[in-house]
Amino acid sequence: MSPREFDTLLEAYERDGFIGLQTFVDAGWVARLNTAMHRLIDESRSAEPGDPRFDPEPDHSSEAPRLRRINSPVDLDPTFADFALDGPATDLAVELLGPDVRFHHSKLNIKWSDGGEEVKWHQDIQFWPHTDFSPLTIGIYLEAVDGEMGPMGIVPGSHRGELFDLRDDDGRWSGAIRDGDLHRADTDAAVYITGPAGTTTAHNCCAVHGSAPNRSPRMRPLLLQSYSRADSYPLLGVGTNGKVGQSAHTLVRGSAPERLTIEGRTMPAAPDWYKGAYTSIFAHQQADNR
Numbered sequence: 341m342s343p344r345e346f347d348t349l350l351e352a353y354e355r356d357g358f359i360g361l362q363t364f365v366d367a368g369w370v371a372r373l374n375t376a377m378h379r380l381i382d383e384s385r386s387a388e389p390g391d392p393r394f395d396p397e398p399d400h401s402s403e404a405p406r407l408r409r410i411n412s413p414v415d416l417d418p419t420f421a422d423f424a425l426d427g428p429a430t431d432l433a434v435e436l437l438g439p440d441v442r443f444h445h446s447k448l449n450i451k452w453s454d455g456g457e458e459v460k461w462h463q464d465i466q467f468w469p470h471t472d473f474s475p476l477t478i479g480i481y482l483e484a485v486d487g488e489m490g491p492m493g494i495v496p497g498s499h500r501g502e503l504f505d506l507r508d509d510d511g512r513w514s515g516a517i518r519d520g521d522l523h524r525a526d527t528d529a530a531v532y533i534t535g536p537a538g539t540t541t542a543h544n545c546c547a548v549h550g551s552a553p554n555r556s557p558r559m560r561p562l563l564l565q566s567y568s569r570a571d572s573y574p575l576l577g578v579g580t581n582g583k584v585g586q587s588a589h590t591l592v593r594g595s596a597p598e599r600l601t602i603e604g605r606t607m608p609a610a611p612d613w614y615k616g617a618y619t620s621i622f623a624h625q626q627a628d629n630r
């Protein structure tokens with residue numbers, strides 16, 4: 341893609357809060373990612389209940405696996421790690437976020453054939469709040485997806501609108517916009533992204549999005565990976581399903597910020613302690629460990 345095409349893309353992303361691209365990821369990558377996914381689906385046949393790698397549907401079985409999601413695929417197969425941490429998805433994140441980018445988490449939503457579950461309308465930032473609204477998620481369909489398969493729908497411009505309460509009427513976390521609030525989310529205006537295998541989406545963490553059940557006989561695997569600007573810090577340390585993987589917070593491109601701005605005040609930043617270099621205030625101050 342030429343620099344001018346990337347500029348147009350960025351303009352669309354900033355205006356609408358999302359983009360959809362049919363030709364960004366090539367067939368070689370799609371084939372490799374698919375092979376890795378099917379290996380993991382096979383492993384789910386013999387997985388114990390509660391295996392943290394898998395989020396099965398209630399009627400999942402070893403004879404007929406039905407997974408809703410594979411958690412943190414970057415930790416489960418090097419193909420996913422290559423793709424998300426130093427591959428096409430990383431490149432797109434840099435185009436949309438600028439040169440300094442951190443990885444946050446990944447997941448593979450499979451939406452199995454013949455009834456794979458819906459994802460109700462929601463925004464992502466309430467699940468994993470950060471110190472800014474730069475986080476975004478890049479999705480790749482690993483199979484061709486049409487309107488019957490529960491494609492992802494995103495409401496244009498909603499990233500600049502209301503940030504909704506994702507609790508139910510009794511105040512319990514539901515992860516979805518309340519039915520009574522949906523009229524304010526303008527979901528009738530949603531754009532549904534369909535296309536051949538490899539079709540790529542990117543949506544901002546404030547964009548309202550969701551998808552219907554998969555009513556087709558084909559599965560709808562959507563590989564998702566989330567990134568933020570390098571100077572955006574996750575507030576609660578959480579990722580998807582409450583977990584982040586081993587690669588969370590990795591600086592995938594550029595450099596760590598020298599200064600951080602929070603509530604309008606700028607301060608010199610500490611090193612990236614996520615990498616484990618922190619020992620103790622005494623050791624650092626006494627220069628044992630500089």
Ligand SMILES: O=C(O)CCC(=O)C(=O)O
Pocket residue numbers: 449459464490491492493549550551562
């Ligand atoms: O799988 C989808 O259609 C949407 C995914 C999503 O929004 C999520 O997992 O947070």
